[in-house]
Amino acid sequence: MVFDGAGRVLLIRRKNEPFKGAFALPGGFVEIGETVEAACRREVLEETGVAVGELRLVGVYSDPKRDPRGHTVSVAYATLVQEAISPRAGSDAAAAEWVRDWRNAGLAFDHVVIIADAERFRSS
């Protein structure tokens, strides 16, 4: 999760199924030979054009039913960018934008829960 100084979160619109067209967090699968943190940075850059720095571990999400494609484990990190960066959609993303009202954005998967966890983290 990339947050900006105004409390907005960087979301993409999914180009592919499942949840095609829905808002989602940027992310993707770890490649053999890269760390989870490197995969996180690579996917955010590929999908949104935003380069992120320090990552803070938020949680690990592994409910077997959370992804209709099969059992998938997501490791979620949060980072803050101070300056307003204009995202640019790429690879699996049809669009990339800063969203303030993410609770009502109809997010894919369990991403609304993940962002809520990160918000709690930020305020702790």
Add this chain to the structure above:
Amino acid sequence: MVFDGAGRVLLIRRKNEPFKGAFALPGGFVEIGETVEAACRREVLEETGVAVGELRLVGVYSDPKRDPRGHTVSVAYATLVQEAISPRAGSDAAAAEWVRDWRNAGLAFDHVVIIADAERFRSS
């Protein structure tokens, strides 16, 4: 990582390669269809006979070189048991015991780093 009230950590001796005979944290692979937390509790119970409650996420370890068998991601959790429980070795463990001087125990993999991270966490 299972800590007791006296600051000791519950370790096993590995029955199999790699690091056969060395001390290591209890743990193992997640099965398809179970959460990471459930896998953690199951492996600790199978290897040490200790049933653990609440888990606190410590970190995610994914250096491609951390396991000689291939690229392996470990999710590490910590828990505290207040009472002195006598462990009982099972499944992949040749022994299970409470260890105070884990820094000098010749731990397998990167487990000494993981325990150090958990210790920092406990004191924060």
